Amino acid sequence: MxxxxxxxTEYIEGEIENCPVCHWQLQPYPFLVSLLPDWxxxxxxxxxxxxxxxxxxxLQKEQMHQLQLQIKQARQKESHLQFQLEQSLQERSRLQSKLSQVDRERSQLQVELERVPSLLLESIPTSRSEFSFSVLTLDDRGKQIDRHTSFAQSWSEQLGDGIELEIVSIASGTFWMGSPPNEEGREANEGPQHQVTVKSFxxxxxxxxQxxxxxVAALPKVERSLNPDPAHFKGEDLPVEQVTWYEAVEFCARLxxxxxxxxxxPSEAEWEYACRAIASTKFDLSQAAFKYTEDREIFKAQATKPFHFGDTIVSDVANYDGNYTYRSGIRGTYRQQTTPVGSFGVANAFGLYDLHGNVxxxxxxxxxxxxxxAPTDGSVWDFGGDNSQRLLRGGAWYCIPKLCRAAQRHWDRADNGGSGIGFRIACSFV
Known part of the structure; x- marks a missing residue:
């Protein structure tokens, strides 16, 4: 070749006259001509x-080829950018549409927000009433040192057939939750004592x-069935007992x-605050309905006591195992069952009954x-605990006195309910 x-470029001699690539003449020169030096x-x-x-x-062809490649890449990039631009325009259009929707929703919410005050006024019960109650103070031997009448606001929820459920207004305040280290009967789980601020409820x-x-058990089911008559000790005015935590929650849901x-x-903090009745620090009496100015110092002193009665408890004012005493108190009656709610005729400073003992x-x-x-705002402490075990407060008819203290903490399985386990309801706003 x-x-x-x-x-x-390779070629076969004699078959072609000119190079197929550069067109150079490939025919051999005549012998005589090739002997001429000048030629x-x-x-x-x-x-x-x-x-x-x-x-x-x-070189020009290679440069042209590279240029064509660059032009092709530039067109591809232009096409890609055009596609991205179209997507961006579509996304902008979608976001503008969503923004318009948000503006419409905001306008609608603004209209609804302007209606909130009137709606709240409509939802406030018009049948709130002020009621009177007796507040009792005992010395450390259980002797009565003060008894007077006080007043608070309440609201009655009508359940039908003449049955009503009374709830009491609890003013906001700040208190020391838990027991001090020197309190008789104190347990380690009652500390550390800490300050908690509770909103009104x-x-x-x-x-x-019962x-x-x-x-309420006759109302439609929400999540679980309810035994309409679970109590061991029967009586319409006796507290319902043998109620599990889940059943108490179902009761609240139906109501x-x-x-x-x-x-x-109630949260545990709300319960103890309500039991103690008045905050021991940051003492705010402006929200409470006091009729007598001398109530202030009495209620303030009671706020850090083991019982809302004072330094001890007696079976004349609460239902517990009276065979046992607290501090210098005296022995009393052991009734061996629940008693009708409110039957002792004395309440704490908020107007609440049966906080110590009964159930x-x-x-x-x-x-x-x-x-x-623990949280310090009075809310439910619902992270990190054992959800299968729930808090119980207040003691029961079979408990010795130290188990009925305001700071006493107890627990049971959420799916368990004995003849000494009941509950009371709470509400943030009515």
Missing amino acids: AKCPVCQ IEQEKVKLEWARKQWMATK WLGKYPVT AQWQA SRKTGREYRL WEWCADPWYSNYKG
């Missing part, structure tokens, strides 16, 4: 010129009775659905072995 002297020199010059021209042409005047339970108000179990009362919180990390 021969090669073109210009572009080095040979001219041919060399001509061949060198042809090679340079070919290299220049080849409403709480049942009494533990839920009549109230039966009325909420019926009334349109959100009833619930344990479920709280919303899961069990924690102490107060380390």
Whole structure:
């Protein structure tokens, strides 16, 4: 195989006259002509010129090819950018549409927000009333040192057939939750003592009775069935007992659905605050309905006592195992069963009855072995605890006195309910 002297393209001698690539003439020169020196020199010059021209042409072709590639890539990039631009325009259009929707929703919410005050006024019960009650103070031997009448606001939820459920207004305040280290009967789970600020709320005047339970148990089911008559000790005015935590929650859910108000179990902090009745620090009496100015110092002093009665408890004012005493108190009666709610005729400074003894009362919180990390706003402590075990407060008819203290904490399985376990309801707003 021969090669073109210009572009080095291979060819078969005698078959073609010109190079198919650079078109250089490939026919051999006549023998005689090739013997002429001048002609040979001219041919060399001509061949060198042809090679340079070919290299220049080849370089131009390569540059043209690279340029064509760049143009192709630029067009592809332009196409991609055009696609992205179209997507961006579509996204902008979608976001503008969504923004318009948000503006419409905001306008609608603004209209609804402007209606809130009137709606709240419509939802406030018009049948609130002020009621009177007796407040009792005992010394450390159980002797009565003060008894007077006080006043508070209440609201009655009508359950039908003449059955009503009374709830009492609890003013906001700040108190020391837990027991001080020197309190008799104190347990480690009652500390560390810490300051808690509680918002105003409403709480049942009494533990839920069997009549109230039966009325609500007859309402449509929300999540679980309810035994209409679970109590061991029978009586319409006796507190309902043998109620699990889950059943107490179901009671609140049914009552909420019926009334349109959100009833619930109190948080542990709300329960203790309500039991103690008045904050021991940041003492705010402006929100309470006091009729007598001398009430202030009495209530303030009671706020850090083991019982809302004072330093001790006697069976004349509470239902517990009276065979046992607290501090210098005296022995009394052991009734061995529940008693009708409110039957002792004395309340604490908020107007709440039966907070010490009669039946344990479920709280919303899961069990924690102490107060380390507990919230300080009175809310339910519902993270990190044992949800299968729920808080009980207040003691029961079979408890010794120290188990009925305001700071005493107890627990049971959420699916368990004994003859000493009941509850009272709470509501943030009525």
